[in-house]
Amino acid sequence: MTKRTKKNNITDNYIEILLGNLLRTGVIIAGTVVIIGAIMFLIRHGKEMPDYNVFKANNINLFNLKKLFANVLLLRSSYVIELGILLLIATPVLRVIFSIIAFLYQKDYLYVIFTMIVLVILIYSLFS
Amino acid sequence: MPELNNLIFTILVSIGSFSAGILGSLTGLGGGVIVVPMLTILFGVDIHIAAGASLISVIATSSGAASSYVREGYSNIRLGMFLEIATTIGAVFGALLAGLLPVKVISIVFASVLIYSVISSIFCKKGNSSVITENKSPAFLKLNGDYPSPEGRKRYSVQNIPLGFGLSSFAGILSGLLGIGGGAIKVLVMERIMKIPFKVSATTSNFMIGVTATASAGIYLKNGYIHAPLVMPVMLGVLAGAVLGAKILTRASSKILKIIFSVIILIMAYEMLKKGLK
Numbered sequence: 001m002t003k004r005t006k007k008n009n010i011t012d013n014y015i016e017i018l019l020g021n022l023l024r025t026g027v028i029i030a031g032t033v034v035i036i037g038a039i040m041f042l043i044r045h046g047k048e049m050p051d052y053n054v055f056k057a058n059n060i061n062l063f064n065l066k067k068l069f070a071n072v073l074l075l076r077s078s079y080v081i082e083l084g085i086l087l088l089i090a091t092p093v094l095r096v097i098f099s100i101i102a103f104l105y106q107k108d109y110l111y112v113i114f115t116m117i118v119l120v121i122l123i124y125s126l127f128s
Numbered sequence: 129m130p131e132l133n134n135l136i137f138t139i140l141v142s143i144g145s146f147s148a149g150i151l152g153s154l155t156g157l158g159g160g161v162i163v164v165p166m167l168t169i170l171f172g173v174d175i176h177i178a179a180g181a182s183l184i185s186v187i188a189t190s191s192g193a194a195s196s197y198v199r200e201g202y203s204n205i206r207l208g209m210f211l212e213i214a215t216t217i218g219a220v221f222g223a224l225l226a227g228l229l230p231v232k233v234i235s236i237v238f239a240s241v242l243i244y245s246v247i248s249s250i251f252c253k254k255g256n257s258s259v260i261t262e263n264k265s266p267a268f269l270k271l272n273g274d275y276p277s278p279e280g281r282k283r284y285s286v287q288n289i290p291l292g293f294g295l296s297s298f299a300g301i302l303s304g305l306l307g308i309g310g311g312a313i314k315v316l317v318m319e320r321i322m323k324i325p326f327k328v329s330a331t332t333s334n335f336m337i338g339v340t341a342t343a344s345a346g347i348y349l350k351n352g353y354i355h356a357p358l359v360m361p362v363m364l365g366v367l368a369g370a371v372l373g374a375k376i377l378t379r380a381s382s383k384i385l386k387i388i389f390s391v392i393i394l395i396m397a398y399e400m401l402k403k404g405l406k
Contacts, residue, residue, distance in 0.1 A: 013201055023191035023338070031188065031364060038138070038360035046135035050357070081356035085184055088363075089345050091191050092338040099209060110268065115209050118339065121216040125223070125346030 015102045019095050026091030030084045037080030044077060093122055134357065141171060142361040145185070149369020154376065155389050156315070156330075157245050158337070159366035160186045160308035165238065165396040168403070173358070175231050175238075179307025180353030183341050185366035186309040190338030192367055193374070203331035204273045207286065207324070211296045212336050215314070216343035218300020223347035226305050235404035238306055242397035245312055246390045275328050284325055292322040304344035307353075309337040 068086070071079035096119050103111040132140070144166050145159070152159035160182040167178035226234065271286040286292075295317045303310035311333045318329035348354050 016203065016205055027188055027192040027367075031367070034360050034363060037356070041357050041360075042135050042138060045357075047133050050132065050134050050137045078356040081360055085354065085356065085359060088184065088187055088191075089342055092187060092342040095191075096339060099205070108270070111206060111209060111270075114213060118209065118212045118216055121213075121220060122339070122343055122346070125216075125220050125343045126349075127346070128350075 015099075019098055019102075022098065023091050023095055026087065026094065030088035030091070032084075033087060034081050034084030037077050037082075037084055040075065040080060041077035089126070093119075093126070096122060137171070138357070138361045141167070141358070142365040144170060145362045145365025146369040146372075149185075149189070149366040149371075150373040150376070151369075151389060151392070152366070153370045153373025154385065155245075155249060155393075156312060157249075157393075158186065158309040158311045159189060159370055161241065161245065161306075161312070162393070162396070163362060163366055164307055165242065165400050167358075167362070168235075169396060169399045175234055176226065176351070176353045177355050177358060179226065180348045180355065181358045181362035182307040182366075183345055183348055184354065184359045185363040186303075186307075186341040187338050187345065188363050188367045189370045190309060190334055190341065193334055193370065202275050202327045203335055204271070204324075204328055205332075205335070206269075207271050207273070207318075208332045208335045210269065210271060211293065211314075211318075211332075212339050214293045214296035215300035215303070215310075215336055215340040218297035218302075219304040219340045219343035220300075220347060222301040222304020222306075223344035223351075224304075225301070226307075226353075227347070227351050229305070232404045232406070234305065235400045237302075239397045239400035239404060241302060241306065241308075242393050242400065246393050246397070248312070248316065249386070250390065273328065275325055282325075284323070284328070287323040288321050292317055295321060300340055300343070303337075303340050304347070307344070307348070309341060311337050 068079055068083060072083050096115060100112055100115045100119065103109075103115060145163055148162040148166055149159040151157075152162045163185065164175070164178045164182045167173040167181065168175050173181075266289075269289070271289070272284065274281040274283045276282075296314065299310045299313040299317060302308065302313060311330075314333040314336060315326070315329045318324045318333065319326050322329075324332075345354070
């Protein structure tokens with residue numbers, strides 16, 4: 001019993017370190033894309049006035065990927081920033097997906113189910 | 129402030145978010161709970177848009193800090209994943225509520241959270257609750273764990289699981305409604321209710337925050353609360369501030385700092401309350 005728990009802990013910790021690195025890499029990539037977009041935005045629109053005091057819905061669908069990438073290729077700055085935001089949001093989702101794989105590998109089916117519930121909620125929020 | 133152009137606005141918001149990140153990290157409240165009132169009070173940003181930018185910064189901070197926390201071997205991934213079911217459901221509800229409730233109500237809820245944060249940071253000492261090793265949690269959940277201590281790894285047992293689970297969903301609702309990470313509430317629930325050691329609660333909560341915020345982010349995107357040009361300075365500012373704050377934290381945590389922070393947060397609470405009651 002103790003031997004088994006110990007073994008599980010080592011695997012847990014190893015998985016966590018992998019996941020932690022995955023998350024950090026995601027943040028660095030996303031942050032870089034956001035900075036590039038922001039520099040483009042400031043070069044082009046730096047002298048315009050911002051207007052955040054009145055709520056205006058910003059109804060750009062991030063998950064219309066075709067449109068997003070088309071605009072990124074046109075070097076539209078706010079779409080480049082949004083690509084960065086999308087990459088950032090993708091990192092916790094990836095973490096959840098990798099956790100499912102890790103629990104499957106450990107044959108911990110209860111936690112495979114728990115983690116899948118979390119994934120379904122995330123997918124509902126992002127794609128509903 | 130109509131005279132500010134985008135460039136100056138972005139620079140000022142970066143500086144403000146950087147300070148919010150430091151403050152949030154030093155107080156343990158998280159950057160979001162500071163950055164939203166700052167954006168609405170100082171910069172006159174609409175509370176929904178402020179919450180949207182904050183939420184993205186919360187994801188960045190949580191994910192960015194994850195790898196440094198895990199190495200120490202404190203966090204409990206099973207516990208985190210189990211409670212994430214509650215926090216993500218709550219977060220979806222909270223985000224939907226944000227679109228339905230009037231701004232005044234949201235401001236008042238925000239002010240209450242700020243006041244509560246100050247009170248709990250003054251009256252509750254961290255890491256003071258006793259750790260229970262007596263096993264009460266059902267074995268099949270495998271929630272019990274151990275953590276490094278000076279005398280080797282110490283075991284702990286998780287208590288009051290149904291209540292802890294329920295309160296976690298409440299933490300999720302607040303996170304989605306206000307665009308904050310809600311780390312302080314999650315830690316409180318895990319430490320006080322579920323009797324989990326403080327370090328374990330804090331690191332596990334950090335893991336949960338990113339996933340919880342992501343569950344709100346989808347709804348926020350659809351509602352149009354996420355404005356790309358504002359997200360950049362807030363996200364990078366809070367992230368940089370949190371990184372620096374974590375470095376300072378290990379060196380200094382004096383009483384004077386705590387009092388200054390409490391006063392700043394109370395002023396923000398007062399301003400939010402004024403917005404809500406106007």
